[in-house]
Amino acid sequence: MDEPVHNFDSSRWRRSLIFIFSVALLTRIVFVLTLQDGFYFADAPLYSAAASHILEYGEFPEDYGRNPLYPLFLAGVFALAGEDVIILRIVQAVLGGCIALLIAVIGKRTGGVLVGAIAGILWAIYPMGVFIAGLTYPTTLVTALLVGGVLCLISDPGHHGYPAKIALAGLLFGLAALAKPIVLGTIVFISFWIVFWRRTGRVLLASIFLMTAVATLLPWTVRNAYVYDRLVPIEARNLDKAMPWVEAPDDQSGSENKIWKKVRHLASRFPHEFVSFFELYPRRVNFLKQSVRDKSHSRGSGIVRFTVFGSNPVMALSIISVGFIFTFAMIGIWAMWRDKDKRPELSLFIMMVLSFALGYATAWGKIRYRIPVDPYIIVLSSWGVLYAWNRLVKRQRVPGQ
DSSP, rough: OOOOOOOHHHHHHHHHHHHHHHHHHHHHHHHHHHHHHSSSSSHHHHHHHHHHHHHHHSSHHHHOOOOOHHHHHHHHHHHHHOHHHHHHHHHHHHHHHHHHHHHHHHHHHOOOHHHHHHHHHHHHOHHHHHHTTTSSSSSHHHHHHHHHHHHHSSSOOTTTTHHHHHHHHHHHHHHHHTTTTHHHHHHHHHHHHHHHHHOSSHHHHHHHHHHHHHHHHHHHHHHHHHHHOOOSSOOOTTTTHHHHOOTTTTTTOHHHHHHHHHHHHHHHHHHHHHHTTTTOOTTTTGSHHHOOOOOOOHTTOOOOSOSSSSSHHHHHHHHHHHHHHHHHHHHHHHHHHHHHGGGHHHHHHHHHHHHHHHHHTTTOOOHHHGGGGHHHHHHHHHHHHHHHHHTTTTOOOOOOO
């Protein structure tokens, strides 16, 4: 339920959305236009090469073992505008603006227009959200798909069209998994969330969501079974590292002792990696080291040699912005929990974040991996900001009431 807002009619809300989109787009356009022509991190040339191969031969390279969706996205952009990284960055900047709109709508549905407006603005200027839009990485695309899926999930469950929205959410989450395999775990989490929080037809709704997501994944899984002659749902690379009880397609040397050794090693690292997922600045990125960039650049990889991403001012900006978001998110969790009607949405936001945190804690926790679920931390933070403001001015109104 929206909180009472004086004269905040639909036309003002539309103007607010236009403002939010404009700010988000402008900040990203300004940022991407300052970037150099080239790749900034190691995975980017691989995605670009796969996209070029798709355009030339109509299929993925035989040895391509990464996610399929982002190269397809790149191939679509390249087909329309040529293989111009500037155009790609602008497209992702527009996508970042659309994400800001969706976050604002999620905030409005869960806490009212002020929460929505604050959430949209926070994402519009959030440094990590701006930063990732300029890189050749699937993060912005995955973020957009997940935010769209969450918006479907929090729709009115009593509406006759809700099953269709659940199916759409399954499709969007399935597509997100084809760009970030970690979303496979999120799909399982969301299936349980539907069963727990939806009172009518909960099993049917969860089945619709799960089956739609699986159907979305199936064509690529079948392709992998044909190429590797074994079950590989999405990514073949580093499969033994991400899931130590499963061997990668090119590794047939496993044994029971070796598997349990890997499991024990994973368990010993898990707490540290879980905490690292919530770091305030990117302290674990090898490509922020100049020596690593120099070495990669010298091999003709197309990696940009000099950047300011690892500078002290940039790190300080990250610490301040993420610290602000996290602080008010803690307040926002308390504010939402106090309203029993908001607990389903609160649990959804927490499950989105935890599904990523737990998944990456089995491998490698980094701030970049958290960005697709930062929107839900930002919505919680918006609740916290408004709740704190109302308390500060001694007003009794709180978000959602």
